[in-house]
Amino acid sequence: MGGTVAPSTIGTVTDTDPSSPPGPGAAPEGVTHPRAIRSFVRRAGRTTTGQAKAFETLGPAFIIPYRAAPLDFAAAFGRDAPVVLEIGFGMGEATAHIAELMPGTNFLCCEVHEPGVGALLKRIGEKGLTNIRIVAHDAVEVLEHMLPAQSLAGAHIFFPDPWHKLRHHKRRLIQPPLVAKLASRLAPGGYLHCATDWQPYAQQMLEVIGAEPLLQNTAAGYAERPHYRPLTKFENRGLKLGHGVWDLVFRRR
Numbered sequence: 159m160g161g162t163v164a165p166s167t168i169g170t171v172t173d174t175d176p177s178s179p180p181g182p183g184a185a186p187e188g189v190t191h192p193r194a195i196r197s198f199v200r201r202a203g204r205t206t207t208g209q210a211k212a213f214e215t216l217g218p219a220f221i222i223p224y225r226a227a228p229l230d231f232a233a234a235f236g237r238d239a240p241v242v243l244e245i246g247f248g249m250g251e252a253t254a255h256i257a258e259l260m261p262g263t264n265f266l267c268c269e270v271h272e273p274g275v276g277a278l279l280k281r282i283g284e285k286g287l288t289n290i291r292i293v294a295h296d297a298v299e300v301l302e303h304m305l306p307a308q309s310l311a312g313a314h315i316f317f318p319d320p321w322h323k324l325r326h327h328k329r330r331l332i333q334p335p336l337v338a339k340l341a342s343r344l345a346p347g348g349y350l351h352c353a354t355d356w357q358p359y360a361q362q363m364l365e366v367i368g369a370e371p372l373l374q375n376t377a378a379g380y381a382e383r384p385h386y387r388p389l390t391k392f393e394n395r396g397l398k399l400g401h402g403v404w405d406l407v408f409r410r411r
């Protein structure tokens with residue numbers, strides 16, 4: 159695999175950063191053009207031999223190419239079952255664990271980091287999973303163009319990039335337009351589960367998701383970690399250092 163990831167705006171947020179160099183067709187001086195803000199940067203990372211092999215052998219069956227058209231879930235998964243979306247699965251450790259735990263659910267998983275896609279494919283092979291499909295593309299565009307309204311049983315966003323610096327906060331995934339879009343894709347009773355280890359982002363999540371009229375908090379504030387979300391290596395290390403982790407679980411009304 160080696161496709162490039164097309165940019166998108168996060169909801170309706172636009173960037174008018176004056177430090178960005180003018181490209182072809184740039185606006186005249188003094189006029190700002192909306193520019194895509196992405197919630198990710200392309201990280202360098204080497205795809206291992208095992209991951210490359212997984213791309214070759216499992217990629218064709220498990221990777222769904224991005225298309226700006228509604229996805230036929232039953233055709234994509236080869237069966238009719240509730241679909242849970244995951245945004246940003248990283249190396250797929252939690253994804254594979256949950257998919258194994260919940261064989262009756264289909265997991266549609268988005269990630270733009272190529273070695274991560276390879277790593278999840280490898281886990282799919284090792285565990286013999288059949289209920290995962292991967293879209294190696296910006297989840298914001300997938301949400302916008304591939305997912306029909308009220309089509310999802312749930313959505314997982316675990317440890318989204320916290321974008322610590324104030325000037326980068328606009329890159330955070332959890333912002334009102336994205337949350338509204340996500341809520342519109344959940345079926346009534348469907349859930350949104352987020353987790354983060356960055357407290358200021360947890361507070362932002364609580365405020366932003368709490369203000370979305372279609373969603374209702376299942377807890378009085380933060381939730382207990384649901385049993386299906388495993389403690390990953392990364393999280394365990396943080397917890398041992400005394401860092402906190404916050405889960406949020408909301409349900410569509």
Ligand SMILES: C[S@@+](CC[C@H](N)C(=O)[O-])C[C@H]1O[C@@H](n2cnc3c(N)ncnc32)[C@H](O)[C@@H]1O
Nearest residue numbers: 197198246247248269270271296297316317319
């Ligand atoms: C901090 S990592 C967390 C990974 C994983 N969920 C975990 O718990 O270890 C965030 C991941 O989200 C991915 N990501 C960020 N924005 C994304 C987007 N718009 N679409 C798809 N993946 C995205 C990044 O590439 C990165 O791998």
